[in-house]
Structure formats: structure tokens, C-alpha cells
């Protein structure tokens with residue numbers, strides 16, 4: 493059988509790869525390395541940081557449980573060996589949100605959660621407890637900082653106590669450069685005269701700082717708040733109960749409102765609307781046990797505002813204002829009260845706003861409950877006509893039926909000590 497042979501093609505001369513080829517490969521590899529680095533920074537560090545932060549939280553809680561309030565601890569490079577200095581919870585960020593706080597603001601500390609600015613107050617102390625955290629990368633503890641609102645709480649737990657701070661400012665309204673260190677001063681005073689805490693010495697403040705934008709920036713977003721409650725920690729197993737857990741004023745007042753003031757049944761409201769429940773806060777503001785709590789809680793709620801007289805539309809506002817007057821006096825602070833009549837008095841001095849003159853003064857308008865906001869806005873209008881500057885509106889219970897929006901549309905900030913959710917009511 494004849495065999496066929498296939499002629500082999502002539503061997504190709506080997507092509508030599510030029511410098512341009514290798515340069516291209518090097519650039520691609522460098523590009524991939526940069527991409528990998530960016531991906532690591534933006535995603536990888538988050539995964540690792542979350543795991544690390546959770547471990548620190550667990551270690552901290554277990555150390556506090558086993559050693560009690562007097563437990564021993566040591567530090568290395570500012571970081572407690574047996575866990576964090578404190579744990580921060582921010583209810584607006586969800587029930588599961590808990591982050592460790594460690595001493596200093598070095599990269600190593602901030603990679604593990606919050607850092608506590610050296611030289612600033614400790615939690616619960618007079619002065620300014622100033623803490624910082626990343627907005628992107630390393631677990632992103634403050635990614636959602638712009639969602640925080642005045643009135644939100646920040647809860648700081650230490651081995652010895654739990655401190656509840658209430659935020660007074662809007663993070664979107666204060667962006668500073670990294671060189672603006674006044675924000676962590678004992679009593680921060682804005683050199684440009686903008687957003688700042690109330691300028692009263694002796695307050696217990698908190699400052700949260702993070703990056704102002706999601707990508708690299710030297711600007712910082714800032715929010716200020718003040719202490720509204722302290723609950724000493726349980727001393728731990730086998731330790732003498734020298735201090736027992738005590739309800740905060742706010743919790744005690746909420747308990748009083750829930751048990752004494754909420755009445756179920758069909759009612760017609762002041763606005764003429766109908767509802768399935770009524771919050772009769774006169775049963776609170778005129779109650780021997782609850783009224784002193786009203787004074788302290790409302791002062792705490794509005795500690796971020798500067799005013800020297802308080803009152804509102806008679807009758808609901810009257811005992812709220814006098815409770816605040818007495819609570820302020822107990823704290824060594826001078827606070828006048830006033831009453832806004834529903835109509836100008838036809839005889840006597842024919843005044844609409846009774847009490848010390850409010851002309852030219854910064855005043856707070858209060859209310860026991862707000863439904864439509866109509867009553868408190870009547871007071872705001874009368875106060876403005878009387879020459880007062882209304883710094884804000886504060887109510888004990890907000891029924892979540894549009895009062896906040898209406899008051900804000902009239903140019904006043906609005907704060908409520910309790911919302912509908914805390915009373916366990918739905919919106920009718």
C-alpha cells in the first residue's frame with residue numbers, strides 16, 4: 493500500500509515579543525492590582541472588620557459579665573486587652589447595631605470601630621465625649637450618619653453604666669474640614685457662628701465625626717448631642733450590690749404615661765377629628781409622681797436649644813411649663829414660664845401672653861400632646877406677635893398625625909419626648 497507523505501510546513505521563525513508587549517502586560521497587572529486594592533478597601537475590609545468588631549463586642553460583654561463593674565483591665569497601645577472601652581448602639585441604625593469604642597483615633601483603632609479622641613471627656617462626664625468612625629471601609633460604622641436626626645439617641649455602654657445621649661443637630665447641616673478641631677472642644681463654639689451645641693458650661697455632650705463624602709475627602713460630617721440618662725450597670729455575679737440599676741427619668745415617665753394617661757374608646761379631638769384612643773396628659777402633668785419627671789425630661793429633650801422662658805396655649809401647656817420652671821430651678825437655672833390665653837383678656841391688662849414679659853426673649857413653646865399642631869401654632873403666632881423669638885416647639889407625646897410637619901413648615905424645629913410607637917398605639 494502506497495503511503496502518502498504530507499509535507500510539513502516550513503517552521504515559522506519565532507516571533508520576538510517587544511518591549512511594548514511586556515509594558516502592556518505590566519500595565520494590565522498594575523491595573524488589576526489597583527482594582528484588587530480598591531475592592532479590598534471597599535468590600536474586603538468590611539467583611540474582615542465586621543468579624544473583628546463582633547469579636548471585640550463579644551469579648552467586651554463577656555469580660556464585663558465575668559468581672560462586674562469593678563473588673564480589672566489593662567491597656568496596650570490604648571486598646572483594652574480584655575475588650576473595648578465602651579460599646580455604642582444607635583437605634584436608628586437597627587436593633588443589632590453595636591460597635592466597639594477604643595482609645596485614640598489611629599488607623600488601627602478606626603479599623604476596629606469607633607475611636608475616642610484623646611483628651612476629650614469620658615462617657616457621662618461633664619465636657620464633650622468625642623468619637624470618630626469610618627463612613628466607608630473597615631465595617632463602615634457611620635455609613636448612615638446622614639440619616640441621623642435631632643432627637644435620635646446614641647447609647648454608650650461602659651463597664652460601669654449605660655449613658656443615653658440625645659442628638660441636637662442635623663449631620664447634613666455641619667460639614668467642617670479636618671482642621672476644624674473646635675468640634676471636639678469641651679464646649680464646641682462654631683467660629684463661623686453656625687451649628688453648635690447650646691453655649692452653656694457644665695453640659696455633658698457627645699460629638700460624632702465621620703467623613704463628609706463617601707469617597708476620599710478631608711471634610712468631616714459632625715453631629716452634637718447631650719446626655720439625657722444614666723443607668724448604672726448591675727455589679728455582676730457575686731459582687732456587692734453597691735449600685736443597683738435605676739430607671740432613667742425618661743423610662744419612668746414613659747411608664748407613667750402608658751399606665752395613667754392612655755384611654756381607649758371613640759373620642760372627638762380638639763381639631764374635630766375622631767380617634768380610637770386619647771392620651772390624657774393632664775393625668776400626668778398634674779400627678780405628684782409624674783410631674784417632676786415631666787420637668788426633667790422636657791429640659792433634657794430641649795437641652796440643645798437656648799431659651800429662658802417656656803409656655804404654650806392654655807390649658808395643656810401650663811403644667812408642662814411650670815414643671816420645667818421648677819426642674820430648672822432645682823438645677824440652679826433660671827427659667828420663666830408664661831401662659832398664652834386662647835383669646836386676649838377683655839379686662840384688666842388685656843394681655844394675651846400672661847407672666848413675665850416675653851418681648852425680645854428667646855422662648856420655647858410647649859404642649860402636652862400634639863395632633864394637628866394647631867394649638868401649639870396658635871401659641872407660636874401669639875408669641876411672635878408679642879415680640880418673642882420662638883426657638884422651637886417641644887411636646888410630651890406626638891400622635892404622628894402631621895403636627896411635626898406643620899410646625900416645621902411654620903419655621904420651628906419640633907421635638908417630642910415620646911412617639912406613637914413607644915405608646916404602643918397605631919395611627920387612628
Ligand SMILES: O=P(O)(O)OC[C@H]1O[C@H](OP(=O)(O)OP(=O)(O)O)[C@H](O)[C@@H]1O
Pocket residue numbers: 762763805806807808809859860861862863864865866867868895
Ligand atoms: O395639635 P392639636 O390638634 O391642636 O391638638 C392638641 C391639643 O388638644 C388638647 O387640648 P384641648 O384643645 O383639648 O384643650 P385644653 O388644653 O384646654 O384641654 C391638647 O392639650 C393640645 O393642646
Ligand SMILES: O=C(O)c1cc(=O)[nH]c(=O)[nH]1
Pocket residue numbers: 760761762763769770771772773861862863864891
Ligand atoms: O387632639 C386632641 O385634642 C388630643 C389628643 C390627645 O390624645 N390628647 C389630648 O389631650 N388632646
